[in-house]
Each structure stands twice: as C-alpha cells, then as structure tokens.
Amino acid sequence: MTELAAVKAALKTQAVETPSWAYGNSGTRFKVFAQQGVPRTPQEKLDDAARVHEFTGVAPTVALHIPWDRVEDYAALAKHAQDRGVRLGAVNSNTFQDDDYRLGSICHPDAAVRRKAVDHLLECVDIMDATGSRDLKLWFADGTNYPGQDDIRSRQDRLAEGLAEVYERLGEGQRMLLEYKLFEPAFYTTDVPDWGTAYAHCLKLGDKAQVVVDTGHHAPGTNIEFIVATLLREGKLGGFDFNSRFYADDDLMVGAADPFQLFRIMYEVVRGGGFTSDVAFMLDQCHNIEAKIPAIIRSVMNVQEATAKALLVDRAALGEAQASGDVLGANAVLMDAYDTDVRPLLREVREEMGLDPEPLAAYRRSGWAERIVAERVGGEQAGWGA
Amino acid sequence: MTELAAVKAALKTQAVETPSWAYGNSGTRFKVFAQQGVPRTPQEKLDDAARVHEFTGVAPTVALHIPWDRVEDYAALAKHAQDRGVRLGAVNSNTFQDDDYRLGSICHPDAAVRRKAVDHLLECVDIMDATGSRDLKLWFADGTNYPGQDDIRSRQDRLAEGLAEVYERLGEGQRMLLEYKLFEPAFYTTDVPDWGTAYAHCLKLGDKAQVVVDTGHHAPGTNIEFIVATLLREGKLGGFDFNSRFYADDDLMVGAADPFQLFRIMYEVVRGGGFTSDVAFMLDQCHNIEAKIPAIIRSVMNVQEATAKALLVDRAALGEAQASGDVLGANAVLMDAYDTDVRPLLREVREEMGLDPEPLAAYRRSGWAERIVAERVGGEQAGWGA
C-alpha cells in the first residue's frame, strides 16, 4: 500500500462521535436563541445525527446525555439509531441541573446529595448496559465560588469515594471517562480542574478509568498537545471532547479558532498511537447562533482535515531533523504538512466511500433543513434543560 | 479636622449603587438556582435594596434594568423608592435578550435591528427623564463568534452612528456611560472589547459620554488600576461596575477574589480625584449560590474597607519615597495602609452615622430574610429574563 493509500485508508476508518445535545438549543447565561426545526425528542436528535453521518461517513455514533435523553426504552432508542445508520455512543451524566446540586454533587458536603449523585451515575451505567455503550463520560460541575466555602481536600476525598463506587459497577468492556475543566460554572475551585487531578484519580481507580480532554477546558497558554502526548504515554487518554475557543470554554466549532492547534493535537494522537486505539473522538460544542446541523458537519470536516494533515507529516524526515537538532528543518517538515490543502484529498476519500465530495452542499441539497422546519412544529424544543 | 476625621468624613459620604437585578435570580448557562424570597417585582427589588442601605448607610441608590424593571409609572416607582429611603439610579439598557439580537443590536448588519436597538436606548432616556436618573449605562453584547462572520470595521461604523443618535437625545445633566467587555456572550470579536475602544467612541461623542470600568471585564493580567488612573487623567472615567473574578466575568462579590487589587483601584480613585467627583460606584454581581441581600451588604462593606485603606495611605510619605526612588520604601507605605485592619474604624463610622456597627448581624436580626421567604410566595421570581 502506498503512503497516500495508507493515509486514505486511515481517514476512511475515522469515527467522530456527535453529541445529541448539540442538535438542540444552547446559549449563554444571557440568552438562548431558539432555532427553527430543532429536535424535540431524543429520537429527532438521532435523526439529525444520522444526516451528519450520511453526508460525512465518519460520524457513526451519537453520545447521549442523561436526563436530557431519558427514554422509557433504551433498546428501542438504539434500534431507532440503527435503523438510521448510526449507533448510540457514550452516556453523559448530569449532576448539575437539579436544585440539590447548588453546592456540588458527588463532592457536596451533604452525604444525601452525594448519594443522589452517585445513584444517578449508577443509573447511567444501567443505561449503558441497555444501549450497549462502552463509555460513561463524567463531567462534574462541582466546585466552589468563594475561598473558604468548602474544604478543598475533603471534597477530593468525597470525589474519590463516589468515583470508586461507580467504577465498581462498570461491566466488562465498559469504561469511565473523567473530564476536567478549569472553571465554570464554579468560579473559585473546581474539583477536577486539570488533567493532573483527573489522572491521579483514574490511576487509583484502575484501567477502566481514563481521562478525557475537552479542548476548551484549559487555562490560557496551556499546551494541549503536550497533555495529549503525556496521557497517551501513560496509557490514560480515554478520549476527546472537541470544540474550540478564543477565551474560555466558548464551545465553538472545533478548528474554528486555532486550526494549527487542532493539527498539532492530531499529530500527537497519530504519533502516540491514539488514532488506532480506543481513544474516543467526540464533539462537544454549542451552536448558539449558527445553524446546528451544518455546523456539526463542518466540525466533523475540520477534524478530518486536521487528521489528514497529521497523517501526511513525513515522520521519517521529521525524526531525522529532530535527531540532528535542526530546529528550522524539523519545524519545516511539520509545517509542510500543515500548509498542504487537504481538501482535494478528502474529496477523493469521500468519493471512494461512495459519498458526495462536498458534504455541506449535499446536505443543503437534501432538503432536510427545510423539512425539519416544516415538520417540527409544536412540542418543546430540546435544549440543555430539556 | 484631623486626618482620621477627614477619612471618616469621606467614608460617610460614600455612595455605592446596588443593581436591581442582583436581588433577583441569576446563574450560569448550566443552571439558575432559584432562591426563596426573591423579589417578583421591581418594587420588591427596591424593598430589598432599601434594606442594604438601611444597614450600611452608603447604598442610597438603585440601578434599574430595562426591560427587567419596566413599569407603567416610573414616577410611582421613584416614589416607592423614596418612601423606603433610597433613590433610583442609573438606567441600564438591554439589547441582548430579544430574538432579533442574535447577531447583534446596535452593530447588527440589518438596519432594522439597529433601529430597534437604538429605539430601545432612546426609550431608556425617556425613562431617565421620568425617574430623574443621571446615567444611561450601556453594555452591548454585540460581537461575533466566528472569524469572517461580520465585518469588524463596519460594525464600528454602525456603533458610532447609533451612539451618536442616542447621545444627541441626552438632556442637560444626563450622561452616557459606555461599558467595555473582553468577551461573552460573543466569543470571537466583541464590539466594545476594551477601554481604548470605549474611550475612542466617548471622545468623539463629547463630554457627556464616559467610560465605565467593570472590574471583571478584562483580559488576564490586565492592570485595572492603570486604566482607572488613565481614564481619570483623561477626564473620561464615568463609573465602575464592581464585582470580582478569578477567571473570566465571574461576577463574584467585589473584593472576594483579590482584595488587594480592589484596594489598588480605590487608591487610584482617591489619588486621581475620582472619589469626590461624578464617578459612579456601582455593583454588578451575580449571587448564584449565596444569599443575595447579605452578599450585597458584604460587597458594600468590601468596597468600604478598600476605600478606607486607600484613604489611609500616607500620601506625603509615599510621594517622598517615590521621588527618591526608594522602591521598597514606597511599596511599604502602600502596604502599611493595606495591612491595616480597618474594620474597627468602619464600626466607628457606622456608629457615628447612627447605624449598627455590624451591618450583617443587624440585617440577620431584622427578620427581613424570614419575612420575604414567608411573604413572597407565588408569582414569578425576578431573574435575568424577567
């Protein structure tokens, strides 16, 4: 197989999971701008996600969020997905929208609230059993707003205890993916604020516990690809929540703010063997002002383009330049791949996959956008609180 | 008058404006935690604000937010305030919560939306006429989320045009306070992102246009007291929106995150003559998880303490050390004031003002908290969308 053929083959196997909630309404604390045609049910979210996969060919799974996607019959939901050509993916828990969680969930000072939070997480594993999902994705909004509000260390103890109970419940082949975030909604301490904290907890829990990197959850200046390389080296990179940001956790389309950074991240994934392992590539974005389905298609394409560039890096030449201390030469090898316009290559890949080479144009022609606006009338649109 | 007497006299004249919306519910994009006893009407907000003034003695005015505080009869609202010992303060506009404002208000590409936004601002001046308010406070959520989304420069042109129309409408003794903010809710460009932009616009508008500094609206590392000193030097500091933050626009209680910074800011105010001029000192905070009225009382006290310390700086000694290039000596003079425990002094000030020396304890004893929980049942609690 030629090198280019190998790159193409790799790109054809790529899988980017889209999140059910990105198809619903979202916004900032100032305003949620509702859009027409937004899904009203988990089933309709899957219908939209299926369109993304139909036109990109690399978005085969859909992440659920409980309780936003709570249904009576998860097997039926899985069937609904399957009928449309997609599968259910990671199950995301929610321990931040109940009034009880004002001061935290699994780290709350009150044992009763902690019990409730852990029970919810256990319920999520039950749902995973029903859906056949591999990954339980845990993001905790837990933290404090004011110095002294709660004891930093005690909260870590509570976190460790709660995680351990959930970990024990995981079945064969199931994983716990622990996400970290610098801040928001907590504004002084966050109980899992950085990769180090997530890593330390996962290490103690065991092999089924892995760290998930949300690309928008770091302090300014953080070198994310370094974290990716380190977690891969430690065997602890469980997956990504992709999005992009100029400021804080802006949740813009991945690749929109700093495409070079996305490329560098994907290069470390490729270099560290993450592309062919169990690392989960997920989107976690908010399309507050732009059309949601096209934005998600575009995001998937952005990940593809960054991946294609990463796969095109001439690693032999790079290694040689690095070994000889040729700073400019090594940088030039990397930049040569980045500067390449990979869109023609991806058009070829799509055609070889039997897809339209232009996913966005194909989606627009499909009439889906008009159809959902016409059909999804009445009911309550999905959103973060739905 | 001794120096201490002068400090006390200054502290007794201090006036911190509290915002009506801080008495209502607020939250993050993830969740608004409702609290018991929260006001349901502008009148009830004024009732709460009156308590803050009653116990602190230095919170005599209340900022309104239109449309959140829209009433039929503003004169009656002013009377309601007056009957409770407070007055109506700045009028804050809102051009970010209507569906039309998805892509901006006064900077929107569509002239019709801009017209609507400017009309709202003009309405706010009408309200100022009715309430006798001096200040129109303008914060624009306008901006873009994606590179290319709109033309940066054209948006500035539109901004200038809209502001000019509103400026013309201002009456004698009325002012326009233009606020800047680095980001949020816009995540790529914000149309008034920094003091320089606000200053440039105000300069062209004229003397009635002034810059307002929200202490939470800067990039990491920004030296806020430098901006304060500069704006005072330029005669362009209109006022403050006080709050504090560890990360972004966290809107925590002022002085809670970095009390030394608040002190440095107040020192520049004192040094630059801002304390005895028309600079408006306002709070703009969100009490998402803590009890609102006590949090506002505490915030007012924090401003008092920082002011007291700033007033206590031995400026003669400071000037001497500065002039002689004594780095450590000059710093020590400033720190000596900061390290002073001014709470005893403020207790004295309050007693001399006929107040309880401990505002929070007095508030707690007053029974107000229990009363509003008992009485404010039913109706819709005030919040950002109310």
Next chain:
Amino acid sequence: MTELAAVKAALKTQAVETPSWAYGNSGTRFKVFAQQGVPRTPQEKLDDAARVHEFTGVAPTVALHIPWDRVEDYAALAKHAQDRGVRLGAVNSNTFQDDDYRLGSICHPDAAVRRKAVDHLLECVDIMDATGSRDLKLWFADGTNYPGQDDIRSRQDRLAEGLAEVYERLGEGQRMLLEYKLFEPAFYTTDVPDWGTAYAHCLKLGDKAQVVVDTGHHAPGTNIEFIVATLLREGKLGGFDFNSRFYADDDLMVGAADPFQLFRIMYEVVRGGGFTSDVAFMLDQCHNIEAKIPAIIRSVMNVQEATAKALLVDRAALGEAQASGDVLGANAVLMDAYDTDVRPLLREVREEMGLDPEPLAAYRRSGWAERIVAERVGGEQAGWGA
C-alpha cells in the same frame, strides 16, 4: 488585470523590514547562546539583511537600533546598505540599558534621567536626518515592579511631556511610532501597556504620531486583528512589529505559533487599506536557538503567505454572506482562502520577480552561511548589549 494578477502584483510590492538586531545574538534572562558567523558590526548586519532581500525580494529595508548600531558616519552606513541593494529603515531608540534607567527613562521620577532619555530620542531624530529614515520607533521599558513604587499618573504626565518635545523635533515626512507592551521588563505597571494608552498619547501629539502593534505584546486572549481594524479606522496604525508567541513576548518567528491569527491580521490590513498605505511592516524577533538568517527568510515568507491568503479572500462573497447574516457561509468564505495552499502562487510570484522560487534552498546553496562562519572570526559578536 485579472484578480489573480492583481494579487500577484500586490505581493510583488510587499515590503517587510528586517531588524538589524535579529542578525545578532539574543537570548533569555537565563542564557544567550552565541552562534557562529554572527555579525560584529552594523555593516555586517546589513550584509546579512541584504541576503534576506536578495532571496525573498520583499525585504528591502533594515531597521537600526541606537546605540547598538551607532556608527561615526551614517551616510556611509546608508551607502553600505545601498551598495548591497537594501536601504536603512526605522530608527529604534534604546532607553533601557543604561544604569540610569533602572527606574525608567522618559517617565523616571528624576528629571535628570528624563532629560538624558529625551536627549537620546532627539539624537535618534538626528540620525534619521542622516540616514533618511522616515520612522522613529519608540518602545519604552518604563514601568514599575511594585505597587506604590511610583505614581502611575505622574509618570503619564512625564511621558506626555517627553513625547511632546521629541514630536516637535520631527522633520517633514518623519513619524513617531509608539509601541505598547503589556509587561516585561516591568512587572507591575508598564507606562505604555496597551493600544489605548499609545493611541491617547498619539492623538494629542498629532498626525505624525502613530501606534505600532507588536503582535507579541498583548494580554492572553486579546483579539489583535480587532485592534488593527480599529487603528486603521482611526487613521492611527503606524506599523507592525511582527513575531509570534505562545505565552508572553516570546519573540518567535512570525506565523510560527498561530498562522491563522497572522492571516486574520493581514486580512484586516488589506480590508482597512493598510496594505497600500504608509503602514510599516517590520519584524521584531529573537532567534535564540535557530539559525538567524534562515529564520528571518522563513519569517518573511510566512508574512508573504498570510498576505497572499488575505488577498485571496473573496470579499464580494464575504460581504454578501455577512450582510445576510449567514454565519457559517461568511466564515467559510474566509476559511476557504486560509485553507488554500499559496506556496505554488508565491513560487510563481518569485519567478516572475526573477528570484529563485525557493528562497531557503537558494540561500543554502549560496554558501553565505559557511562564508560568514569562516570569515567572522575574532571581534565581538553583536547582541542586545553591543
């Protein structure tokens, strides 16, 4: 002229000024790593700069730094340059390396030190007269390290006074370019920390005073292209000091850290008419660990590539998408230009200019690198202190 021909024509007229000091040694506070073949005299720096222009065709001028490039006979220096095909460019002052400047220069509390600093600036204008340089570039290291160390406002007064004296000295056709910087070497206040401060001073000085944007001198998260658009709109953008950074003022090669940002900046330059005006495009970088001449060639090429992409933006399509509020469409128009591989176009441009299409390869083949290592033996290598 077709559109592509117009783009090519524009690219052929581009001019990027390289700084004499970038050819000398530089480093961090921890270590300056000396390189072989580094110039020992201003003349040798010009010799190197001439190579950069020879191979790129778009680096016709060289910025001087006084006193590092102080010579007896500036006319002879200008002739030296001319003989090698380049010209002398902006004159950069230095008011930070004399022991007298420990607490500042033009803002120093001691009038004698201020006098010395202003005299140095006046001397720089004398040199401009001799070299025929248009621009006096002013960067002040002035500031304080500790709160209270000096009076923020008094320092502004001193700054204004000093600048006014120098401004008066400017001849016909000469300009003063005022640079701002967030921090370093001052670590608490910097006397010209942001574009607003530089702008306010330039506004008062007059038309010959303009702001210079160093791309590495901003707080994290600052939107630089917004500043560029604003300064162009105000007629106050004098020029750029290009470099790139991941953290602070890292002074890496321009385009190395965030090529998308450089493209966005160049787009605003093109959109705002800055590309065909008097805006000066200068490099200001430190090649601490990489070979200097190739790094500078690469930097010039990076600016060219970003400019080419900016010129390729389909502005009609962009304007249409923006006007119609098509967020994704407008973003896609911009990204389409950015994603284009412009290296083939630039190879064509170079060939049409009679240059080798691959400047770095041509430089390597020229033997210059080996020659300077062989010839520049003995003497004292140029560096920041030379």
Next chain:
Amino acid sequence: MTELAAVKAALKTQAVETPSWAYGNSGTRFKVFAQQGVPRTPQEKLDDAARVHEFTGVAPTVALHIPWDRVEDYAALAKHAQDRGVRLGAVNSNTFQDDDYRLGSICHPDAAVRRKAVDHLLECVDIMDATGSRDLKLWFADGTNYPGQDDIRSRQDRLAEGLAEVYERLGEGQRMLLEYKLFEPAFYTTDVPDWGTAYAHCLKLGDKAQVVVDTGHHAPGTNIEFIVATLLREGKLGGFDFNSRFYADDDLMVGAADPFQLFRIMYEVVRGGGFTSDVAFMLDQCHNIEAKIPAIIRSVMNVQEATAKALLVDRAALGEAQASGDVLGANAVLMDAYDTDVRPLLREVREEMGLDPEPLAAYRRSGWAERIVAERVGGEQAGWGA
C-alpha cells in the same frame, strides 16, 4: 497552651530558606542592573543570608546553586555558614547555562548532552553528601521553541531515564524535588510544564521524589492552593519556591502581588499538615531593581504574616459553616483571619524570640548595608552567570 500561644509557638518554629543567588545580581533579558555591595563569593552570599536570619529568626538555611556556588571545599563552606548561625540547604542544579544545553539537557536529543547533564546532577548529590543537604532541587529549562522541533514523547522518555539514574544515587534521607514551570526559557513546549507531569514522574520514581511548587510557574488563572491541597493529599508536596507575579514568572517578592493568594496557599499548607511536615519553604526571587537584603527580609516577613493569618483561621467555625452549606458564613470565617492585622502578633513573637520586633529597621540600623558597599570593592559580583 491557649490557641494564641499555639499560633505563636508555630510561628517560632517556622523556617524559610533563602537562596544564595537572590543576594547576587539578576535582571531581565533586557538588562541586569548591578547593585553596590553585592557578594562576590558564595561565602559573602552566606554572610548576607546570615543577616536575614539574624533579624528575622526564621531563615536558618541557605540554598546553593551549582555551579554558581561551586567551591573547592564544601565542608569549609558549611562551616562558614555555621559560624554565622545558618546552615546550607537545598542544592540546586543548573543544566541551562552551558552552550551544550541549547536544545535541552536531560531531554536533549543527543545522548552525549544527556550524559553531561545527568553527570552534573550526580555531582550535585556528591555535593549534598558533603554539605549534609537533604534536598536536590531540579528545575529543567528543557523544552522546545517551535512545533516539530523535537518529539514531545521521546523527550519524556529521556527525562524519565535521566531522573531514574539520579534517583538511584540518592542516599538515605536525601530527596529529589522536581519543579515544574509553564514556560520560559522554552516557548513552545516545556518538558515539565505542570504539576501533573512532575507528579507522574515522581510517582514512578518513588517516595524520595517530591514535587516542588514555584508560585510563579503557572498559567493565568491557575488555582495554586488547589494544587497544594492535592499534592499534600497525595503525599507528594516536597516544597515551595516562593515569589510573586502579576504576569508570568516575574519573580517579585512573595506576597507583593497577591497577598490574599499567599494566605490561601498557607491555609492549605496548615490544613493539610504541611506546616509540620517535611515540606520545604524556600524563596526563589529576583530583586532586579530593589535593594536585595531588605527585599529578602521583607519577603520572609510576608511569608510569616500569611502564615500567621492562616494559623488564626477558626477552623472549628469554618468546618461548621462548610458542613452546613453556609457559603457566606464560611467565607467570612476565612476572611476574618485574613483581614486581621497580624503585625502586632509578629512583633510579640519576635520579642519573645529575643529579636528586634522590626527586622527591617534593625537591619538598617546594623550598618551592614553601608559596610558591604564599602568593603566589597573589586572582584566580580555574583549573578546568574557567575
């Protein structure tokens, strides 16, 4: 023992290690301003450090830096210290100032350079054997400036290998303290950039490897006290390098930029048992423009004041408020301690220790400053390169 007596007793046992290099000249990359009276030898640095201990009573040890403090006879150096009432403390390695280290030391692509670096570290352990020092403090300047320059993961492998060899060499009772730093002098990747990386390496090395927290080495917004609490909980906090910063690694006097943060850090130390354990409290500062010995005395006092406030926190009341979810109450308990003026208490403590209550005044009266200016004439002043 009353509570206050316990606080006093704790304060009397406090030990803050001062670094030999802080007594020498330092600066920024722009300029090192030499000061009069600066030590010229390791012995003279110890003489100065002895003054700091003499007047504060809590600075009994002095950190060495190799090769800056290299001597023929370390036993004699230890004796020199002992004769002046102080002891030799941690040994700091230097793998960043040799020309060989341009591309790194222990992580360098070339095995020969790595060998040299490891040999230097082993030499440092030899010196520890001679001086009786407990701690080897390792800070690596290793990293890269450009994407692609070297392989992130391979550098981690080299780091692990080098550390393991040094770890094996440690004797009974000796420790390895691994410091992390976000950036500088490397500007793209740093090989030990965050606590997570340092922690992961220390975990694999064993109990003698511990993390050291330099308070200036974090990304903007990082919650340092959270890291302190976490490392204490993990049993992996080896010590502190204290200093303060407004921007990057400014190396200002500890407590000068954010005294509230220093208090919060010290509170976590107290709460986590770090104050009575083997945690090393060291200064690592640069007194670029201020007098060095008084600055160090002031820094030691700042640590004392923060510690005193931390010890004064009413932990019973705090715990109660935290357990009951009283956000404002818990915060108030913490703030009550912080707002206390502890200078009178510390004056008492000093008097009970037989010291002058005002260390800076006593130092000034001692005539030491004048004496060293008079006596230390000729020779080469100590500095980072000495």
